[in-house]
Amino acid sequence: MRPWRVAQAAALGTSHLADSVPCQDSHLVDFVVAGERAKWLLVAVADGAGSASLSHLGSRIACTTAILHLKSNADALANVETAGECVRQCFAAALREVEDLAKREGASVREFATTLQVAAIGDRHSVFGQVGDGAIIWGEPGELRVAHWPDQAALNLTDFITSAPLSETLHIAIAPSTIRRVACMTDGLAPLLLDFRTKGPHGPAFERLFATCTAAPDPSDLSEDLAKFLDSPQVNHRTDDDKTLVLAVRNEEDAA
Amino acid sequence: MNQEPYSGFKVTEQEFADNPDPRVPCVLLLDTSASMSGEPIAELNLGLQQYRDELLMDNLASRRVEVAIFRFGGDVGLERDFVIARQFDPPALQASGHTPMAEAIMRGIKHLEERKATYQSNGVAYYRPWIFLITDGEPTDGDDAWRVACEAVRLGEQQKKFTFFAVGTGAANYDKLRQLSPTRQPLRLKGIAFREMFRWLSNSQTRVSQSQVGTHIALPPATGDGGWADVPT
Secondary structure: OOOOOEEEEEOOOHHHHHHHHOOOOEEEEEEEEEOOOOEEEEEEEEEEOOOOHHHHHHHHHHHHHHHHHHHHHHHHHHHHHHHHHHHHHHHHHHHHHHHHHHHOOOHHHHHHHEEHHHHEEEEOOEEEEEEEEEEEEEOOOOOOEEEOOOOOOOOOOOOOOOOOOOOHHHHHEEEEEOOEEEEEEOOOHHHHHOOOOOOOEEEHHHHHHHHHHHOOOHHHHHHHHHHHHHHHHHHHHOOOEEEEEEEEEEEEHHOO | OOOOOOOOOOOOOOHOOOOOOOEEEEEEEEEEOHHHHHHHHHHHHHHHHHHHHHHHOOHHEEEEEHEEEEEEEEEEEEEEEEEEEEOOOOOOOOOOOOOHHHHHHHHHHHHHHHHHHHHHHHOOEOOOEEEEEEEOOOOOHHHHHHHHHHHHHHHHHHOOOOOOEEEEEOOOOOHHHHHOOOOOOEEEEEOOOOOHHHHHHHHHHHHHOOOOOOOOOOOOOOOOOOOEEEEOO
């Protein structure tokens, strides 16, 4: 059986719908398989800048490049000593790819501005990397936390991989144990799912979402059901930005 | 909690986070000196009502845009403290006295910083604040005070603490206004098109309040055909 149940979906913000702006969020989920088992769950989520005309491309390329880099460097990921640097390098690779694309298109790299968050979840340790807003939530049922809380001065002043050296904007965190819950989300969902006072995940919402992943009789329905949820009036009433959510729950048999 | 039959993702109202709405703070610094008497002040007052009405037309903007007003005419007064647009009650300003513009700028900046501190201690997220100055004259509080105000605006813009707009009307001294912001040109109001200006301000802030965008927000054009302003030369 697959070791993870994954729900992944994105929905266009209602304000973008009104202005005919494409969804600027991107996400990608992949696995590194060794033998019969998936050894690594890899998640990338990116939010293209609202003010940049080609940021929907920037976010897509950032996600695919980051995941590709991690897949080709699974050995570095497997060693807890080198895993952090491996994730750092996947951000550098994503930035290079965006810069190359900008050059080829003859456009300013700023037009491709995007945030990027990456989660690499292994059996014994996991690594998280983040530039800009949005959040990676991880932990155990009842004990969820954010990998990094973006302490930005103002909401419209987030970092992008293109906006400053990665040494200033990239936050890496390592969880040195087996984790059974992980979620990646863009900031469009922050008002609903994060608690701004405690600067952490809003527990009740995530517990419910993860419980739904566990409860689904057929996990292959999850992404479609999550997409419906993200585009529901209940959610759109609370945010009109693009929103992306990836939820992953480790199958209990696998964790044992 | 997962004993019910599976029916997709459902989160109850109580399970969602209950965060305060993020805010778009805006300080209006309004010239109410004697030269504004008559039609200009009447149009400015109508403009403020228009501003409120336009903000109320957008659900998010009405909850997220917060307005405070300082008037400067004779002395400087906090005419309206920060409230969300839904609670904003536009004042009926009256014109009198000289033009302590530098003092109004300094008080506006200080008031904004205090508001941001309140946001931070209450877990309220906010967008880059706006300071919007409207004048038909020139500062009367002396060269030293003016230099200090210019430096405060320059520093605030540089550190992205706020976006500062200067709008002149009538006999405004644009040379002085240019000294305020080395990066952003002052604008000259066409005639007394205060209502068009406030409609633009509302539209711009509605856009800001709607999405979480980068540093450079694509504002609707203020100048050109159909705009409410031009760039003075």
